[in-house]
Amino acid sequence: MATERTLSILKPDATRRNLTGKINAKFEAAGLRIVAQKRLQLSVAQAEAFYGVHRERGFFRDLVTFMVSGPVVVQVLEGEGAVAANREIMGATNPANAAPGTVRAEFAESIEANSVHGSDSAENAAVEIAFFFAGIEIVG
Ligand code: IDP
Ligand code: MG
Numbered sequence: 032m033a034t035e036r037t038l039s040i041l042k043p044d045a046t047r048r049n050l051t052g053k054i055n056a057k058f059e060a061a062g063l064r065i066v067a068q069k070r071l072q073l074s075v076a077q078a079e080a081f082y083g084v085h086r087e088r089g090f091f092r093d094l095v096t097f098m099v100s101g102p103v104v105v106q107v108l109e110g111e112g113a114v115a116a117n118r119e120i121m122g123a124t125n126p127a128n129a130a131p132g133t134v135r136a137e138f139a140e141s142i143e144a145n146s147v148h149g150s151d152s153a154e155n156a157a158v159e160i161a162f163f164f165a166g167i168e169i170v171g
Contacts, residue, residue: 038159040148043101067107
């Protein structure tokens with residue numbers, strides 16, 4: 032499998048509980064490299080734009096409110112099959128369904144406050160990385 036990049040976000044529930052290091056350790060233990068990283072406070076407009084695909088979903092307004100409720104850490108992860116590898120490390124959206132040892136099984140508070148975002152395809156990863164990072168900020 033080819034080396035890929037994926038967009039990861041450590042969500043406000045994770046930064047609030049000071050879990051960024053514990054989550055990053057899981058990425059690194061699985062062989063992913065953090066090749067870009069910054070801490071941001073998203074605006075409502077930015078959160079709405081980032082989650083635009085979910086605009087029609089019933090949880091959209093609550094999701095946006097949650098994502099602006101505190102700082103996030105946005106990151107680019109690089110490695111073999113990074114998109115799928117990161118989804119494995121994250122676990123299922125609902126922590127009740129997340130496999131043991133995954134970030135969401137260990138750390139998520141709820142289906143909404145589930146600690147991490149990860150791109151779901153290589154195509155979306157490229158769009159999501161460009162949303163947050165200039166090329167010069169990504170150092171592989
Ligand atoms: P994913 O993060 O596992 O890719 P998506 O379906 O893309 O899951 O949903 C985006 C985010 O929206 C989730 O990570 C979670 O924070 C929130 N979310 C998804 N489904 C629900 C729900 O049924 N209730 C509340 N929030 C949800
Ligand atoms: Mg998703």
